[in-house]
Amino acid sequence: MTDPATRTDGTPGLRTGRRPGNPDTRSRILTAARKLFAQNGFDKTSVRSVASGAGVDSALVHHYFGTKRQLFLASVDIPVDPTKVIAPVLDTPPDEIGSRLARAVFSVWESPHKPAVVAAFRSAMAGNEPTLIRTFLLEVVLRDLGPRVDEPPGTGMLRMQLVASQMAGVLVTRYILEIEPLASLPVDDLVAIVAPTLQRYLTGDLPV
């Protein structure tokens, strides 16, 4: 049997490809993971502490979920690893990041993953696990791009959070409230409209 955490084809495991395992054990691990990630954030939570919270061996956690990052994504019910979505954007010339980033994110939101993304967002807004979603944004999603747009130094996080604000707002109006005509706008038009906003937040002057 191949250990899915070290599969040789290098594909991300996440849910598909990973052994489903015993449902009770999986569920105990996820419960412990949610609690600890919410309490202590991503960095300060170890796979060992999750295993211990669930009363299982660390190896079993890796076996069911893969890396700590994959465990985290499973625990927030996010079916796509944002790092993989954002990866192509990292190599983009700075003045094209806005457009590339908008397209990368919408390509997930417009995919079959949409219901899972909307459900995770709704749940976070309802007050369930707000700390988990904050951790997801700050320690997982924004961390990769923040340093790339940290000019002048110290502004990177705010820039990424402004980007997050515009994208979250599109999620709310287009996918949750479904107000027309915004909800039916072709993605190309949406990218063309939103990209300059993201670009200004990423590389424009900020009054701070």
Next chain:
Amino acid sequence: MTDPATRTDGTPGLRTGRRPGNPDTRSRILTAARKLFAQNGFDKTSVRSVASGAGVDSALVHHYFGTKRQLFLASVDIPVDPTKVIAPVLDTPPDEIGSRLARAVFSVWESPHKPAVVAAFRSAMAGNEPTLIRTFLLEVVLRDLGPRVDEPPGTGMLRMQLVASQMAGVLVTRYILEIEPLASLPVDDLVAIVAPTLQRYLTGDLPV
């Protein structure tokens, strides 16, 4: 006894200043109002139909809640009439609307009304009464400003919805997720950052 719906000082009644009335009756009226507004929208719901749904006389609905608009605001738990917030913006030169609108909205969100605004938004996101909130946005909030920025003709609603998307996103990141540094940014800085985005959505070129 003065009928609060026709008070001579012209102040908005909403909750304060209106007679609290019998809690059961109020609550029956609100339940009927939520149901009918959600089902039929704002325009197609009459005070008479709400009264009938609650098994009371129309005069009693007016007596407790004032106008249909005030009844609607009470039924979505919004403590401030958005028309009154937006009113000063309507007289603004077109190229200053973005900045004035941002300041007008943040002046409510940063006021003691903040918890009520956040609670209403959270509830809408959780899937409770999404139609009510859609009605609130489309038929109450956006209707006043849409025609003002309908250039070229037919783009007004999309422009206002793009504005709503950016503002909703700030609500999510600053007030619900409370991510720093965005959550603690002084309002003046926030207005300066967001205003050009709103302005472009309101009067800039759209690729549609």
